[in-house]
Amino acid sequence: MREVVTRGTASSTANLAFPPLGYVSEGGKTGTAEYCDDIARPQGLCIPGRWPSHAWYVGYAPADDPQIAIIAFMYNGGEGSQVALPVVRQILDYYFRRSPAPSPEPIIQPGHS
Numbered sequence: 001m002r003e004v005v006t007r008g009t010a011s012s013t014a015n016l017a018f019p020p021l022g023y024v025s026e027g028g029k030t031g032t033a034e035y036c037d038d039i040a041r042p043q044g045l046c047i048p049g050r051w052p053s054h055a056w057y058v059g060y061a062p063a064d065d066p067q068i069a070i071i072a073f074m075y076n077g078g079e080g081s082q083v084a085l086p087v088v089r090q091i092l093d094y095y096f097r098r099s100p101a102p103s104p105e106p107i108i109q110p111g112h113s
Contacts, residue, residue, distance in 0.1 A: 001027035002063050009081040010057070018086040021061070024096050028059035028088070030080035040076075052076050057084035061092055068095050 004010045005020050009030040012019035020026055033054045036046035045052045055077030060069040070091050072084040 001029050001060075004028050004030065005059075005063075010059070010085055015081055015085060018089045021089065021093055021096070024061045024092070025063035026059055026061045026092065027063040027066075028057060028085070030085060031056040031058075032078070032080050053078055055080040055083035057081070057088050059085070059088040059092060061096070068092065 002025070005026045005028055008014065010020070010026075010028050031054075033056065034051040035054060036051055040046050040052050053076070055074040056072065057080045058069065058071045060066040070088045072087040072091075074083050074087075077083040
């Protein structure tokens with residue numbers, strides 16, 4: 001899954017608008033799943049060879065010792081690398097750049113020090 005980010009559909013070459021974060025190693029897998037369901041069929045979208053597709057991406061970081069894994073699934077979203085990948089990258093970026101939450105102060109019970 002690391003290769004998807006370094007040389008595959010989630011690499012900077014394949015996705016110029018949302019390249020890998022650069023400051024943390026990532027692993028991931030893009031996906032595009034064609035479908036024909038009770039919503040698409042009545043709309044005339046179930047045309048063999050041109051079915052609509054769901055977009056998905058699963059990403060995790062750091063690649064060698066993951067702290068977080070995220071899955072984005074977009075119903076009728078199209079290509080996973082173009083639609084779901086940016087969502088996961090934005091969440092990963094927020095997760096790693098956020099300020100640490102303040103540590104809770106210890107609760108001292110009466111009679112204990």
